[in-house]
Amino acid sequence: MESDYAIEAEGLRRTYRTRTGWLRPRRETVEAVRGIDLTVRRGELFGLLGPNGAGKTTTIKMLNTLLIPTAGTARIRGFDVVEQTREVRRRIGYVFGGDRGLYDRLSALDNLRYFAELYGVPPRDQRRRIAELLELVGLTGREQERVEGYSRGMRQRLHAPEVLFLDEPSIGVDPVAARELRRTVAGLAAGGTTVVLTTHYMAEADELCDRIAVISGGEIQALGTPAELRSRADGRRVVEVEAYGVPDTAISALRGLPGVRETSVEDRGALQLLTVQSDAHVDVQGDVLRELAGIRLGRVDSREPTLEDAYVAIVGAA
Numbered sequence: 001m002e003s004d005y006a007i008e009a010e011g012l013r014r015t016y017r018t019r020t021g022w023l024r025p026r027r028e029t030v031e032a033v034r035g036i037d038l039t040v041r042r043g044e045l046f047g048l049l050g051p052n053g054a055g056k057t058t059t060i061k062m063l064n065t066l067l068i069p070t071a072g073t074a075r076i077r078g079f080d081v082v083e084q085t086r087e088v089r090r091r092i093g094y095v096f097g098g099d100r101g102l103y104d105r106l107s108a109l110d111n112l113r114y115f116a117e118l119y120g121v122p123p124r125d126q127r128r129r130i131a132e133l134l135e136l137v138g139l140t141g142r143e144q145e146r147v148e149g150y151s152r153g154m155r156q157r158l159h160a161p162e163v164l165f166l167d168e169p170s171i172g173v174d175p176v177a178a179r180e181l182r183r184t185v186a187g188l189a190a191g192g193t194t195v196v197l198t199t200h201y202m203a204e205a206d207e208l209c210d211r212i213a214v215i216s217g218g219e220i221q222a223l224g225t226p227a228e229l230r231s232r233a234d235g236r237r238v239v240e241v242e243a244y245g246v247p248d249t250a251i252s253a254l255r256g257l258p259g260v261r262e263t264s265v266e267d268r269g270a271l272q273l274l275t276v277q278s279d280a281h282v283d284v285q286g287d288v289l290r291e292l293a294g295i296r297l298g299r300v301d302s303r304e305p306t307l308e309d310a311y312v313a314i315v316g317a318a
């Protein structure tokens with residue numbers, strides 16, 4: 001039975017077993033995803049947001065049938081990702097950004113062959129279906145060229161599934177192309193395609209997504225609309241300080257100040273950007289500057305929290 005939900009996942013888990021060490025190999029278990037529940041409506045643009053290693057890619061690969069869950073179940077349009085892979089694969093598309101695959105380095109023909117294999121198109125049908133697809137998207141005659149040489153418009157024509165998984169689509173993409181990509185994704189969702197997008201760019205998730213799940217340590221830490229997530233930082237205020245050569249001891253001291261909830265440091269070349277979140281009713285700026293006495297400072301700013309700050313708070317609390 002086709003479901004009104006595009007995606008339903010219950011208790012999804014995935015453990016990897018690896019060997020580490022060369023002289024004395026040890027077996028290690030990594031719990032990449034530790035029990036994820038979520039439902040995504042048809043036509044929804046859903047974001048999986050989280051730091052490196054949070055379990056985003058592993059989650060997506062279980063939903064798109066590339067990895068078998070260690071436990072739990074998932075359905076795409078009502079079809080089970082393990083028991084009904086064929087039904088699932090007919091309805092989905094998967095695109096990975098940056099260095100995540102060979103996609104770009106292959107020709108359209110190789111990509112289509114690869115996906116035909118992956119999606120279980122019978123060999124006797126492959127040739128005909130691939131030719132039809134190339135014709136349909138206007139790539140006949142250019143099928144031997146690498147995908148990276150195509151215009152973005154041509155690339156987009158390679159995909160029009162019901163549920164589209166985009167894994168870090170904007171990694172390694174220049175800002176102008178990234179903006180165009182966001183417009184395309186929004187257009188697909190407006191046209192009824194369900195889109196699941198992983199990113200570690202908060203601003204991207206904020207701009208595009210109807211709802212966002214923040215993942216960290218293989219678990220969903222928060223789930224809601226961008227506005228709901230932003231409200232996680234309500235009642236807080238943020239002091240931002242540009243500084244040079246801040247020692248770790250000073251950062252620990254900032255963390256220990258009364259009223260301080262979250263402290264993060266971002267390296268920007270020689271400069272470090274310190275972000276200190278505190279309860280709004282506590283004025284910590286004076287204390288912060290006192291702890292940083294003797295350190296060369298740039299701009300100092302006190303402001304309202306943004307979605308990025310809410311994200312830092314959510315991941316920090318995990």
Ligand SMILES: Nc1ncnc2c1ncn2[C@@H]1O[C@H](COP(=O)(O)OP(=O)(O)OP(=O)(O)O)[C@@H](O)[C@H]1O
Binds near residue numbers: 018031032033057058
């Ligand atoms: N094939 C694998 N074998 C062993 N461990 C793995 C494998 N793939 C991922 N992991 C580990 O599982 C955890 C989750 O990885 P995953 O790639 O799902 O995270 P992610 O949120 O997509 O992060 P990133 O943005 O860095 O890819 C990490 O600790 C990672 O090192």
